[in-house]
Amino acid sequence: xxxxxxxxxxxxxxxxxxxxxxxxxxxxxxxxxxxxxxxxxxxxxxxxxxxxxxxxxxxxxxxxxxxxxxxxxxxxxxxxxxxxxxxxxxxxxxxxxxxxxxxxxxxxxxxxxxxxxxxxxxxxxxxxxxxxxxxxxxxxxxxxxxxxxxxxxxxxxxxxxxxxxxxxxxxxxxxxxxxxxxxxxxxxxxxxxxxxxxxxxxxxxxxxxxxxxxxxxxxxxxxxxxxxxxxxxxxxxxxxxxxxxxxxxxxxxxx
Numbered sequence: 535x536x537x538x539x540x541x542x543x544x545x546x547x548x549x550x551x552x553x554x555x556x557x558x559x560x561x562x563x564x565x566x567x568x569x570x571x572x573x574x575x576x577x578x579x580x581x582x583x584x585x586x587x588x589x590x591x592x593x594x595x596x597x598x599x600x601x602x603x604x605x606x607x608x609x610x611x612x613x614x615x616x617x618x619x620x621x622x623x624x625x626x627x628x629x630x631x632x633x634x635x636x637x638x639x640x641x642x643x644x645x646x647x648x649x650x651x652x653x654x655x656x657x658x659x660x661x662x663x664x665x666x667x668x669x670x671x672x673x674x675x676x677x678x679x680x681x682x683x684x685x686x687x688x689x690x691x692x693x694x695x696x697x698x699x700x701x702x703x704x705x706x707x708x709x710x711x712x713x714x715x716x717x718x719x720x721x722x723x724x725x726x727x728x729x730x731x732x733x734x735x736x737x738x739x740x741x742x743x744x745x746x747x748x749x750x751x752x753x754x755x756x757x758x759x760x761x762x763x764x765x766x767x768x769x770x771x772x773x774x775x776x777x778x779x780x781x782x783x784x785x786x787x788x789x
Contacts, residue, residue: 539784540777541565546708546720546744548573548727550602551701557721557773564777569717571708573730577697578606579673586668586693587611590618593691595664597679599627599651601634603670606695608638616640623664625654630772649771650752651679664688670695674726700730712740719745721776722764725756732760745783747776 543566547557551572558568583606590596596619598604608615616638625644626632632642644661646653655678658664666689669680673694680690711717712735720741722728728748735741738761747766748754754764766783768775 538564539781543718544569544716546571546717548721548731549723550574550576560774560777571705571734572701573727573734575699575701576602577699578609579694579696582694583607586670587618589691590668593666593668595623595625595667597625597667597669598631599671601631603695604634607670612638627654651676654679655682673697698726700733705734712743715743717744719747719780721747722753722757723749725753728753728757728760728762732762747780749776
């Protein structure tokens with residue numbers, strides 16, 4: 535892969551610590567260097583999850599919109615949680631979330647084609663609306679699915695499974711690299727990540743020096759509101775697609 539358009543590039547990763555290894559491996563396969571600046575830290579809300587699990591019997595459908603949500607809900611009592619959800623119709627955003635669910639011996643009945651709540655709405659329209667729905671997600675997030683179902687008179691309950699907070703460990707090394715213009719690109723995988731990235735850098739001018747790559751148009755729009763200038767948006771909402779967009783960019787520049 536020495537002829538990769540990303541060879542020799544330094545790419546800043548802003549994911550949570552637990553998620554860095556997977557993306558680092560993808561970057562290194564392209565002969566690029568991954569620089570870590572975790573901009574998310576997940577705190578599981580045990581009491582909220584416990585309440586949701588206690589209420590689960592009253593709902594026909596369960597929804598997860600992220601791998602993090604699944605990990606939070608199944609962390610403490612995976613076996614009993616699997617048993618509780620065995621007879622539920624489960625909807626998830628994207629194949630990766632479906633894969634995380636499968637690790638707990640559960641099959642997603644509905645998988646949105648696009649990685650968004652709008653994608654879930656379209657999937658429900660195609661496969662039948664729920665009688666009632668229990669939604670596990672991060673503390674902050676879109677309410678578009680809940681509002682749509684509530685507008686149809688469907689009983690819903692939102693359970694905040696975890697909080698995404700901004701880490702505060704030392705970032706002196708990354709700041710120095712940005713000041714020297716030796717970081718080529720920054721990957722932004724969520725709206726909250728974009729917010730925390732700017733918070734950790736502390737300067738729009740420095741934060742905008744690398745090429746900013748967003749995982750989706752939604753994230754790009756959120757970044758734009760913060761003053762971050764996203765130059766590339768992934769075709770598909772995943773990190774391999776973000777790297778493909780970045781590789782295409784550098785390939786075109788070298789021609």
